[in-house]
Amino acid sequence: LLVLHGNSAVRERVREAAAGYEFRSVKDWQDLHTSLQRSPLTAVAVVDPWHPGPPGASLERLRELVQRFRAFTIVAAARYAPERGDVLREILAWGVADALDIDRESTPAAITRRLGSVQARSAHRLVFRALEGSVPSRTQALLSGTAEVVAAGGQAPELAEAMGADERTVLRWLHRAALPPPRRLMPWIRLLFASELLDDPARSVESVARLSGYAGAGSLKVSYRNLVSEPVRGLRAKGAFAVTAAAFRSELRALREQAREGHQPEANWLH
Amino acid sequence: MRSGTFTTKRVPGASRRWCVPPAILRDTDETLEGVQILQEFPNEHGLLLWKAYRDVTIWAATEPGDRLELFVAGAAGRRLQQLGEVPMENRVELALTVLVAVVSTPESIRAEAVTLACQGVSVWARERGKLGTALLFAQAAALASPEQGRAGYDVGSLALLMDRPARAETWLRRTVGVARRGKDWESYALAYVDLGALYAKRGDAEAARRHYARAARTARRSGYPAVRSAALHGLFVLEMEQGRLDQAEVYARKALRAYGAEHPRRPELLHDVARLWVARERPGRALSMLKKLLPGRGEGQDRAFTLALLARAAAESGDRGEYEEAWSTAWLAVDYDLSGTHSPALLELARAAARQQDWPRMQQASRLYGLQPRAAVPTRNGEELSDLLALARRGD
Numbered sequence: 001l002l003v004l005h006g007n008s009a010v011r012e013r014v015r016e017a018a019a020g021y022e023f024r025s026v027k028d029w030q031d032l033h034t035s036l037q038r039s040p041l042t043a044v045a046v047v048d049p050w051h052p053g054p055p056g057a058s059l060e061r062l063r064e065l066v067q068r069f070r071a072f073t074i075v076a077a078a079r080y081a082p083e084r085g086d087v088l089r090e091i092l093a094w095g096v097a098d099a100l101d102i103d104r105e106s107t108p109a110a111i112t113r114r115l116g117s118v119q120a121r122s123a124h125r126l127v128f129r130a131l132e133g134s135v136p137s138r139t140q141a142l143l144s145g146t147a148e149v150v151a152a153g154g155q156a157p158e159l160a161e162a163m164g165a166d167e168r169t170v171l172r173w174l175h176r177a178a179l180p181p182p183r184r185l186m187p188w189i190r191l192l193f194a195s196e197l198l199d200d201p202a203r204s205v206e207s208v209a210r211l212s213g214y215a216g217a218g219s220l221k222v223s224y225r226n227l228v229s230e231p232v233r234g235l236r237a238k239g240a241f242a243v244t245a246a247a248f249r250s251e252l253r254a255l256r257e258q259a260r261e262g263h264q265p266e267a268n269w270l271h
Numbered sequence: 272m273r274s275g276t277f278t279t280k281r282v283p284g285a286s287r288r289w290c291v292p293p294a295i296l297r298d299t300d301e302t303l304e305g306v307q308i309l310q311e312f313p314n315e316h317g318l319l320l321w322k323a324y325r326d327v328t329i330w331a332a333t334e335p336g337d338r339l340e341l342f343v344a345g346a347a348g349r350r351l352q353q354l355g356e357v358p359m360e361n362r363v364e365l366a367l368t369v370l371v372a373v374v375s376t377p378e379s380i381r382a383e384a385v386t387l388a389c390q391g392v393s394v395w396a397r398e399r400g401k402l403g404t405a406l407l408f409a410q411a412a413a414l415a416s417p418e419q420g421r422a423g424y425d426v427g428s429l430a431l432l433m434d435r436p437a438r439a440e441t442w443l444r445r446t447v448g449v450a451r452r453g454k455d456w457e458s459y460a461l462a463y464v465d466l467g468a469l470y471a472k473r474g475d476a477e478a479a480r481r482h483y484a485r486a487a488r489t490a491r492r493s494g495y496p497a498v499r500s501a502a503l504h505g506l507f508v509l510e511m512e513q514g515r516l517d518q519a520e521v522y523a524r525k526a527l528r529a530y531g532a533e534h535p536r537r538p539e540l541l542h543d544v545a546r547l548w549v550a551r552e553r554p555g556r557a558l559s560m561l562k563k564l565l566p567g568r569g570e571g572q573d574r575a576f577t578l579a580l581l582a583r584a585a586a587e588s589g590d591r592g593e594y595e596e597a598w599s600t601a602w603l604a605v606d607y608d609l610s611g612t613h614s615p616a617l618l619e620l621a622r623a624a625a626r627q628q629d630w631p632r633m634q635q636a637s638r639l640y641g642l643q644p645r646a647a648v649p650t651r652n653g654e655e656l657s658d659l660l661a662l663a664r665r666g667d
Contacts, residue, residue: 080318080322081318081353082315082316082318082319082353082356082357083315084318085309085312085313085314085315085317085318085321086313088309088318088321089309089310089313089317092302092303092306092309097302097303098303098304099303101322101325102343103343103346103349103350104322104326104342104343104346104350104374105325105329105342105343106343107340107341107342107343108340109333109337109340109341110329110341110342113329113332113333114329117304121297121302121304124297124299125299128299136437137295137436137437137438137440137441138292138440138441138444140295140437140441141292141293141294141295141441142292142293144293144295144296145293163292163293164290164291165290166290169290173292
């Protein structure tokens with residue numbers, strides 16, 4: 001978690017909220033560029049869009065940053081007075097992931113929530129990118145919830161808690177939606193995250209494993225062997241995300257076929 | 272932890288059947304929470320509404336015991352000052368003032384008050400045609416009070432209106448579960464009516480019939496005549512569109528009785544009855560009914576469709592003068608629109624022209640119908656149009 005902000009109180013609160021992140025306060029735009037170049041794609045930058053920096057208006061520096069580091073999550077933390085609505089719309093259109101209003105939301109609790117929400121949205125997009133085609137509405141809702149729990153590092157009990165049900169109920173919902181049980185679905189989603197990172201050739205398997213929540217390269221390799229039946233080296237050559245996503249889709253298709261043959265009730269949700 | 276889906280905390284000791292599956296909170300193309308508000312209100316109101324919306328969602332996602340230190344001390348004062356500086360309508364200002372308490376006293380503000388204020392903003396935005404904002408505030412209201420069936424129903428209903436079927440379906444099904452748990456039979460039946468409409472729109476007549484029938488049954492048993500009439504109206508239109516005209520007439524009669532004389536949706540029902548008369552080859556009755564209804568049909572899509580139906584009824588009655596006038600006025604109202612909203616009107620215009628063997632107009636309407644988005648043209652209508660065009664070619 002990289003922070004570029006002139007307000008020391010904001011920096012301090014972001015640091016307090018940064019549990020689970022490696023925190024670093026950067027001194028200027030150049031330092032931020034350099035730090036992002038060395039960071040994993042999971043890095044988040046909290047920046048003051050009006051932070052001074054040559055040349056001219058600093059909003060231009062923010063635009064440069066977003067354009068150069070499109071794959072990274074950049075959050076613009078500032079005071080957004082009512083007359084600044086057009087500025088906010090503009091920076092969001094550039095691709096800033098979220099805007100943190102420091103007048104209200106600069107408490108550690110609120111920052112944690114906002115960062116969690118940004119992370120959840122990225123997870124949501126990644127899973128639906130893997131699915132490509134249309135997904136029944138109930139499946140969408142369940143997958144979306146599961147992706148968010150996985151992004152936050154949760155397991156099956158946390159998934160049940162987030163869905164307000166017990167584990168058996170969640171299992172039943174997933175079964176009815178022709179999805180794998182949590183103990184298989186969650187590793188699938190975690191593997192999709194890992195595959196996205198693995199497609200970056202500059203990254204070692206060890207660092208991908210660590211960033212995706214695995215104990216080490218060994219457990220990541222085991223997971224690939226169990227779910228995708230491909231060694232990591234081969235995956236990199238073919239495109240890890242594309243191969244993992246195809247294997248995931250194929251498993252979901254097989255489950256849907258099984259459900260159709262078994263005439264499961266309530267299988268007629270909208271596509 | 273929740274944000275993309277919406278769940279309700281399980282009631283301790285409750286059986287599994289009371290757990291309600293999650294609903295969709297955002298569409299996959301939504302990159303930022305609440306961005307539609309900024310898009311729909313590109314003025315100072317936009318930012319105030321956006322902040323209020325985000326305050327509620329973050330507040331609702333936080334456990335009550337952790338809300339005390341959620342917002343910066345003194346933030347409420349600044350917000351009140353901003354509200355005072357930006358002129359806005361009283362009722363929305365009042366609702367936003369209530370929502371300032373989410374920031375000033377997050378630990379003690381009552382969820383019901385937050386829900387009411389959000390619903391107020393949602394209704395206000397809907398009246399202005401800002402449906403994205405209306406949907407978000409309706410959703411914020413439901414997040415604040417997840418046990419309220421009615422709040423969930425509003426989200427599903429708005430999502431249906433905005434043609435977001437997946438989101439609508441998950442919210443409406445969720446409403447069924449929540450309303451059943453709270454014995455809120457009105458919301459329960461309303462959700463079934465909208466589910467019926469959703470499935471009818473997607474061409475699943477069997478599912479639509481089942482859901483409408485369930486809504487009608489529940490509304491009758493629980494004493495909600497307005498909801499029952501909406502369900503009967505849905506069944507009537509469904510049967511008419513399926514070509515089961517006798518059954519449609521039975522439901523139309525029941526719906527007319529259930530609506531009574533003063534119900535605001537009665538003119539819409541009468542308009543559908545006129546459609547039935549055209550389909551039953553009683554164009555004279557349809558013609559007089561449509562003429563009476565025309566002044567109340569407003570502008571745009573509704574007016575164009577009524578005029579097109581009027582042209583068809585006149586064509587079926589052999590009233591050439593009335594046909595000519597209605598057809599030309601309807602054509603002007605359609606105004607070469609290619610969005611798909613005028614597809615039903617264009618089909619009626621083509622049918623009317625075919626009946627009058629007015630081949631140039633027939634081809635004019637058919638050509639524009641053929642340019643509409645495929646999603647707005649049901650397969651059976653496309654086939655009918657091909658037949659009509661073949662007829663026109665022979666007529667030429």
